[in-house]
Amino acid sequence: MYKGSCLCGGVSYELRGELGPIVFCHCSRCRKAQGTAFGTNSPVQKNEFHLLSGQELLTEYESSPGKHRVFCGRCGSPVYSRNTALPHLLRLRIGLLDTPIAARPVAHIYASSHAEWEAISDALPQHEANIP
Ligand SMILES: [Zn+2]
Numbered sequence: 840m841y842k843g844s845c846l847c848g849g850v851s852y853e854l855r856g857e858l859g860p861i862v863f864c865h866c867s868r869c870r871k872a873q874g875t876a877f878g879t880n881s882p883v884q885k886n887e888f889h890l891l892s893g894q895e896l897l898t899e900y901e902s903s904p905g906k907h908r909v910f911c912g913r914c915g916s917p918v919y920s921r922n923t924a925l926p927h928l929l930r931l932r933i934g935l936l937d938t939p940i941a942a943r944p945v946a947h948i949y950a951s952s953h954a955e956w957e958a959i960s961d962a963l964p965q966h967e968a969n970i971p
């Protein structure tokens with residue numbers, strides 16, 4: 840089980856299940872949403888995600904058709920994204936986890952969009968777009 844919370848602490852949750860493959864996403868939308876070079880995301884089962892507090896703070900922005908980025912409306916922490924085409928999944932922003940994570944990231948996605956000021960300097964596979 841994992842616990843997570845946003846920067847202000849208003850949003851907190853438990854993940855009563857496992858993380859899916861952790862990826863670094865270098866797409867330009869993640870860059871803007873996170874304010875940094877890439878997002879670090881893991882797909883999780885929606886029915887294993889339990890919000891403990893902050894329902895009233897969760898704010899959504901539809902950044903591309905069907906893709907909703909969900910963040911804390913008070914502190915701005917990105918919590919997860921959801922895609923209406925994949926209703927059983929959430930893509931968790933794992934920087935909000937407070938529980939130690941044993942798994943390690945497996946890949947870079949949208950590597951071809953990476954910021955020109957960022958050097959991808961590890962040996963993980965780099966995918967031009969999403970993982971097939
Ligand atoms: Zn917050």
Ligand SMILES: [Zn+2]
Nearest residue numbers: 864865866869
């Ligand atoms: Zn992205």
